[in-house]
Amino acid sequence: MPRLLIITSTTRPGRIGTAVADWVLDLAREHGGFDVEVADLAEIALPFLDEPDHPSEGAYIHDHTRRWSAMVDAADAFLILAAEYNRGITAPLKNALDALYAEWAGKPVGYVSYGMSSAGLRAVEMITPVAVALGMTPLPDVVTLPLREVLDPDGRLNPGERRARGVHLLLEELLRYTEVLSQLSKRTNSSR
Ligand SMILES: Cc1cc2nc3c(=O)[nH]c(=O)nc-3n(C[C@H](O)[C@H](O)[C@H](O)COP(=O)(O)O)c2cc1C
Incomplete structure (x- = not known):
């Protein structure tokens, strides 16, 4: 079964990112098409890039980079939970994207974005050229969580059925892209 890595984008105490990650993780498990893991950047706690060589060399000297490299390398697809700052x-x-290079390449990336006025879409527009530079293939559709609509009065995340269905469709699309891109990389490798 292909492996999906869900990547958080925020680390601050009390962040909504944790609730978004829990919601998406439950939906991904329910979907059942991937082995799912969450990369919580708060737990991973990468320092600002502190490797002497360019990440394309893959010559990491720090254990934190090696651990991050192994996690990303093991994934076949990514789902970024994109907050907008x-x-x-x-x-x-x-920083987490810049830390690695080849580990990202040839894999699809989908987004669940969240925020206030643009529901995180301006962050997605900024992440996409970075993802492309690293060789990822971004999905065209994004599931957006406008915080004014998806937070209960007590501050609890409640995105509702329609958005849950949106995540299901995103996972279906991600699965299709994963299959196609893995075929492409097999063909590219065998023609070398
Ligand atoms: C430093 C900072 C900058 C923010 N800038 C924006 C912004 O430009 N646009 C927006 O829609 N929301 C902005 N917000 C609101 C965030 O979308 C909202 O706080 C969200 O919960 C952030 O994700 P987090 O809770 O996982 O940290 C900002 C929040 C922070 C903490």
Whole structure:
């Protein structure tokens, strides 16, 4: 079964990212098409890039980079939970993307975005060129969580059935992309 890595983008105490990750993880398990793991950037706690060589060398000297490399390398597809900070990508996510290189390539990436006025879409627009530079194939559709609509008055995340269905469709699409891209990489490798 292909492996899906769900990647959080925020690390601050009390963040909504944790509830978004729990919601998406439950839906991904229910979907059943992937072996699912969550990469919580708060737990992974990568320092700002502290490797002497360019990540394309894969010559990591720090255990934290090696552990992150192994986690990303083992995945066949990614689902980024994209929060928007100051109309853009969050610093922990950019750092986690920059830390590696070949581990991302040839794999699809989908997004569940969240935020206030644009529901995180401006962050997605900033993540996409970075993902493409790293060789990922982004899915065109995004599931968006506008925080004014998906938070109960007590602050609990409640995205509802329609958005849950959106995540299901996103996972279906991600599975199709994973199959096609893995065939492509097999063909590319055998023609070398
Ligand atoms: C530093 C910071 C900057 C933010 N900037 C934006 C923004 O530009 N646009 C937006 O829609 N929401 C913005 N927000 C609100 C976040 O979308 C909201 O706080 C969300 O919960 C952040 O994700 P988190 O709880 O996982 O950290 C910002 C929040 C923080 C903490």
